[in-house]
Amino acid sequence: MRKVGIAGVGHTKFGRAEVSLVDMLALAALEALDDAGIKTTEGHGVDQVFVASMGAGLLNRQSSVASALVDTLNLQPAMAETVENGPASGASAVKLGYMAIASGMCDVVLVVGGELMRVVTGWEATDFVATMLHPDAEYAYGLTLPAFAGMFTRLYMDKYGVTEKDLARVAVKNHEHAMHNPVAHIQLVPSFHAIIEDEDAHVINPYVAEPLRVYDVCPVSDGAAALVLCAMELADRFPKRPVRIAGIGQATDTHVVAERDVPTDLLAVRLAAQRAFAMAGLRPEDIDVAELHDAFTILEIAISEEAGLFPRGEGHLAARRGETRVGGRIPINTSGGLKAKGHPLGATGVSQIVELVRQLRGEAGGRQVEGARHGLAVNFGGFGNNVVTTIVSREE
């Protein structure tokens, strides 16, 4: 297989978009193409476009988004497909782009992820996301992702001693990181004391799905992110040395969460990470920076353990010690994570890798992890039933 790299990155400001879905995707794509030095004129060289979106059809009444994007960008006759894999759609699209190049079928692939979610209310968005749950065993009973996360958190607390303060610590850290990320949705640092200790905390940071509070849950965001993938052998064509995709792993778990042997285990995360590390020839201790799918603060802790960054049950202890913040041993969610940067579903997996590329290029500004060489992203679909892990490496 050919080696594959990332030659360009683009990212819209997450939050509330004032443009259509396709225009928003195009904005991210154009930034990535520009970053890769590709002009959208004849001979652009883009062989394939993958667009990741979970909700275009349901939320925006638009299907075949990839075809529309190719036309908007004037990238014909590039091949085009829309990829839907729940909240892991973004990383799945990157995986498909990787496969297209590694197989020799393509040389350059544009991967764009995006979601326009704020066209509906928060409740409607929550319901839309819940459509990925089992229709008879879960959705029909009113289960939602926050509800699952709440139950998962309670079990985790009982089993490993995680506290609400540990969760708040993760939230504050990620909001602090987001302050250095101009494309982050939330540009506000909550006070740890105010959201968890103050006597007004029950009102200004109320429970959403006990024990998870407002500041434990990601916002509903619009946004898009884009990558230009290329064959590493063509690296000299591009203005910046491509960051190599060193490993990709994916795994699935039971659709019905109740059918899992140990409900606090995220088996798909563990397997996806193991596969990615094996492919990359790296170990968890080689990772310098990680973007983990913190749709809920507990997930950052749990995923960090399943991915092997910390022993099981010790992710929250590492956060307490400050090991997961910029300047710590293994900074996590330097972009602000889903928690503060935002979580436009289809964009998230792509956005995580955009952040890692910026880190590995040394372009992350105030949130830069010095000397970062290997980055890890975990994009989590369903309640852990379809997970994609990507490892990127800087090659000298």
Next chain:
Amino acid sequence: MIVDKLEQSLRPPETAMPPYPPKYITLASGEKMVVHQAGREDVPRLLEAIRPLITVEKDFYDIVAARFYAELLGYQRYRVKDEYVLVGTIDGVIVGVVNGRMVDDKVGMSYHTVAIKRGLRIGAQLFAAKMEYHMDYLGQQEVLIVAESPIGYRRWMIEYELESRPSTWHELGGVPTHVLTKALWEKHKPMKCTGRRPVPEEMLEAAKKLILPSEYPQIPGFKR
């Protein structure tokens, strides 16, 4: 002088209303927001605070701000019966304003809620303070409420589970009326309304300065 007498005759009779005791709330940012009652002498300053928002179409700030502006004038000029205004400040800077009035001793009417600073649930806190005034200090049984923006609809009608009563007329016009009953207030108050009293003297003095905001997140590039 005859003109003055005529003007006096236009003023509605005033009902003695107990004052809203000031309180302060710790916001998520750690900042302390003081909520206190504004008087007629404060209206010119509040008008200046509201005025820039009259042109902001996003999130229906325009209609809310324009109506609030008129209501503030109505209060200042004695053209509305039993109106009150509560203001939220952080370090003396105005971050939000709410108003309403007594219809009679049992029924209150909520007018408007404007959050100038965003992202800290200031509007939600000020709305709760307004309901607290009607229910716990004016001793009313219900408050008539309408919403002019989807944000307001979500925050009040849905989160407080307000009773729909479209047959009851609200002075803001043809928007469907919803009602906060005493029972609904008691149900939601513990999770919606907070704050501490008394406000430390120094904090209250700062609040009364009513400093105009220098920035409006709704108006990129605005500088006062």
